[in-house]
Amino acid sequence: MRLSHLNDAEFGLLLSNFAGKIDNYAGRLDVSDPEITSIKNDSAYFNYVLDAQNRVKQFSKDWTAYKNILRSNPKAVNLGDAPVWILPPAPAGTPGTAADISTRFGRLIQRIKGHDNYNEGIGHDLGIIAITGSITPADLAGLKPVLKVHLVAGQPVIEWKKGDADSIEIFKAEGTGEFKFLEMDLYPHYQDKSPLPAAGQSAIWKYRAIYRLGDERVGQWSDDVTVSVMG
Secondary structure, three states: OOHHHOOHHHHHHHHHHHHHHHHHOHHHHOOOHHHHHHHHHHHHHHHHHHHHHHHHHHHHHHHHHHHHHHHHOOOOOOOOOOOOOOOOOOOOOOOOOOOOHHHHHHHHHHHHHOOOOOOHHHHHHHOOOOOOOOOOHHHHHHOOOOOEEEEEOOEEEEEOOOOOOOEEEEEEEEOOOOOEEEEEEOOOOEEOOOOOOOOOOEEEEEEEEEEEEOOEEEOOOOOOEEEEEEO
């Protein structure tokens, strides 16, 4: 499993476990003091930001409930006090945390797992036994979208999985025409809302796609998928 496959809560737990135990193996695995400090700060600040995000969500819910009572709730005895926003200060030493924790963490995992003194027992204890770390050039070359298509209210929906990619470029051909760029999609799935054929008419639409990582295309083109649409 890659780090990119973990949700935020899982990523935060992995960071916390790793940061709390890496001291036990640092000497055997040649992990430097600055690297230990960095991963501990990364863990502390990421989990602080995640907690802040959750507090924001709950605060929004509290204000919505308060607003509903204020507007129309005949069963409420009184309005009560408005919700109060409370956010603890950031952990010491973390304001200087740099972006892209996942890449730094992934590279450290790869280096540790390639060390002569690494073993599965260490991997299990650190929580990284099933984590492959950062994506490699070989992985990039093998990336290939798998597309499926179905109709919703007569419009094609192109199903795809994000995996390690940042986005996907989707191309479309109508009938025997050439493939033309349709959309760059960030999140699965994509619904093609192009105008349908005239009433009573049908058409064949074909799609293909390629992944993107950052600003670059990566991997291979998908196999074409075809769907028949009706006006």
